[in-house]
Amino acid sequence: AQKITQTQPGMFVQEKEAVTLDCTYDTSDPSYGLFWYKQPSSGEMIFLIYQGSYDQQNATEGRYSLNFQKARKSANLVISASQLGDSAMYFCAMREGGGGFKTIFGAGTRLFVKA
């Protein structure tokens, strides 16, 4: 069965430093997609980055990169040069390719960026 685990309920990072948010997943489907979303205090869900299970390279989007380690079933989000506006809740999510349409989300990690 699908499962997403985010083990860090909260993280602190100094402004301008890099931070890694952990995500591990479990699936028996060889085809799947991994997503990261940001939820600021205003509540909206903002798509950040996507990694497909067959992608050879790690995904990058601006200051966001996804450290995809398939054998370890991990998909960690790396935020470089943290900014105060990065303070938010971050969710890792997964969607299987074979037959299932639902996306499951992890419990989230709350990131605090310190000035």
Add this chain to the structure above:
Amino acid sequence: DSGVTQTPKHLITATGQRVTLRCSPRSGDLSVYWYQQSLDQGLQFLIQYYNGEERAKGNILERFSAQQFPDLHSELNLSSLELGDSALYFCASSVGSSGPYNEQFFGPGTRLTVL
């Protein structure tokens, strides 16, 4: 702004009542998804519609129902409301309906408070 609109933004009602949440997907998107975000359950997938037809069901209670209309907007109906139904309800939309990569764009959410 994701292009997905949800109304109302806030809703306060009493136990036992019925409410309707409305969602308009991004222009061109055929799929609509509903999610419930509560403090104890996290972000849970409820149901998906694609071009008017139900495509997938998640953890949706029997007291809840949804539909997607010919103009592609969707409504989530919640009846016999209980205190535990208080949550943030998100609608998301995507172009397609299946496959591991199907970027979902989230609306701003409707915060439901049941007193």
